[in-house]
Amino acid sequence: ISDVCVTSSSAVKICRAIPQKNILFIPDINLGTYVKEQVPEKNFKLLSGGCPTHAKIDGEDALAAKAAHPGALFLVHPECRPEVTKLADYIGSTSGIMEFAEKSEAKEFIIGTENAIVQHLQFKCPQKKFYALSKDLVCHNMKVTTLPDVYACMLGNGGEEIVMDEATRAAAVKCIEKMIEYGG
Numbered sequence: 001i002s003d004v005c006v007t008s009s010s011a012v013k014i015c016r017a018i019p020q021k022n023i024l025f026i027p028d029i030n031l032g033t034y035v036k037e038q039v040p041e042k043n044f045k046l047l048s049g050g051c052p053t054h055a056k057i058d059g060e061d062a063l064a065a066k067a068a069h070p071g072a073l074f075l076v077h078p079e080c081r082p083e084v085t086k087l088a089d090y091i092g093s094t095s096g097i098m099e100f101a102e103k104s105e106a107k108e109f110i111i112g113t114e115n116a117i118v119q120h121l122q123f124k125c126p127q128k129k130f131y132a133l134s135k136d137l138v139c140h141n142m143k144v145t146t147l148p149d150v151y152a153c154m155l156g157n158g159g160e161e162i163v164m165d166e167a168t169r170a171a172a173v174k175c176i177e178k179m180i181e182y183g184g
Helices: 011-017 029-038 059-068 094-103 116-124 147-155 166-181
Strands: 022-025 043-046 073-076 108-112 129-132
Touching: 011 029, 022 029, 029 043, 059 073, 059 108, 073 094, 094 108, 094 116, 108 116, 116 129
Parallel strands: 022 043, 073 108, 108 129
Antiparallel strands: none
16 A cells, blocks of 8 residues: 555655655654655654664664774664664665775774674675674564575475465555656
């Protein structure tokens, strides 16, 4: 029933591009708050909900990490609470955070998104130091299904195949097609 789907990296661009002035932004109130600040020409209605992993980090966690690593730049995901993003040196999607850190002249970074990104960045940039904002920034939901699980499912050797009727599939793809149309 959604009109348009967005990702954290495409949300601002898509919200600017859609012709409607009034936007009901669901489900992530923190990403919605960030987008609302970036796109003041639109009227946003935000519903309470979102990523439980990003939402459990608060301003005190951010201040403690900044105090522990005073020379590090603070890079955060827009799904973090506004009290956390207000303290950031950079706010961006996971890919945006990674690109910023890789290209930056800085040598130390506090990473305010899923902790696996800290390890990815450390492997890509061994000459730099990366610190997790919190040991609690672990998304157990993301870790439930792995690429080997998907592969095994495709081979018919395990996993749970998701099957839907054609009417549901056709209705669901419309919001993804709109996302692509608007540049997402």
